[in-house]
Amino acid sequence: MAIPRFWREIRQRYKGIGVECKNCGEIYFPPRDICPECRRESYKKMEDYELKGTGEVVTYTKVHEPHPEFKDLSPYVMAIIEMDEGVRLTGHLVDVDYEQVERGMKVEASMRKLGEESPEGLIYYGYKFWPLDTHGKD
């Protein structure tokens, strides 16, 4: 990933900052410039919105043939999470066994290393998810 691209997305990756359409109230993540529902009505009405960071598992899978970047984590669990605000994100589920995961499981975002450019290069950080019942007070 090029440095400027990673840098541009830091707010989204670290803090889960999306946008809220002040015309219809819909939340979008990643951020969009225009609300696809309200179109030009939403012009200049898209404001920053920070996701609370909690949501639940919609569906999930176990990855045995990892991307080389994630080989030390293999096998790992990827999931689609529906955040409390309704937006859906794809992310790693960490600190959890595949057998423990179930649809509807409450999860919370936590910052982890997503990868690195190279051993000498930039480290990429961003959100992954962990179960709320073992990592917080549900």
Next chain:
Amino acid sequence: MKAKNEVGIKGYAGYVPKYRVTPEEIGDVWGKDGKTMGKGLRVESKSVPSPDEDVVTISTQAAKWAMRRADIKGEDLEAIYVGSESHPYAVKPTATIVAASLAASPHMTAADYEFACKAGTAAFQTCMGLVSSGMIENGMAIGADTSQGAPGDALEYTAAAGGAAYVIGSDDLLAKIEETISYTTDTPDFWRREGEKYPQHGGRFTGKPAYFKHIMNCTEKMLERTGKEPEDYDYAVFHQPNGKFPVKAAKKLGFSKEQLEPGLLVTHIGNTYSGAVPLGLAATLDQAEPGDNILVTSYGSGAGSDSFDIMVTDNIEKMKDSEVPTVEEVISNKEFISYSVYAKFRKKIEGGR
């Protein structure tokens, strides 16, 4: 060093990675009686970070929880200092990444500290100075590490990962920091040269002229300054490179095992270096009652100690309903791994692509 104006802790939290490896498992690989070594060190297991965890992620998690407890937002933080001997970058601050992850940037100051195991308490003192002088309202002091011992070295049995974060301010305090004092000398007991992966140490030299001399002198000076006796304190937290040193130091100073107990985490998670004293204090605050007096003394090789006299306020009661997990709850979520998995997690072995 007495603060000019009231200063103390508004929020705190500790985070420790979930994975554990036992001394027995490590000893098996290197032909040592790990079980006996563990008993000697009084360490039953040490924490191991997942491959996607480092000082940035540990600090961020602890800080996020500490802010939730303090009920403040990122923009309320005017300073962030992260103390560690395992910052992910040699050049590029951990603190800027943590600040961005807390939405504290850009109108704030940030820096990384390094002072072996006492870098976290050095961050406390800086925040105390800034708050009590009135320069800032709220500062974040973090101590975190993902320490490494060379494979087969004595340090490998204890070098662990974890950290804790503190919001330091002047109002709504959970605990007042009444006084701090330091004891600093040039003592070459432990070091890591630029570009080296693993540290070197002076073996038994790390004991008497290093750990004990600094902890004892610093704590004794604190007792002299406050005019208190060890029994006047409800709890004491000392740096814990293993389970033996803090207990011995406490005994010599006149503190009881009971005073140490809540903050003595090394037995379960190993030596979390810059995270050790901040985590021990966090676990102690989890159990503290209003009016409790806590004495804290850190130790960092190289060498120095920082002592703090901390008085718990009525606000600590509010923490009992907090949504943030206690240190005990965080630590109880654990999974034991083999030496091979630990070696992979810590990049002691590399897989092919």
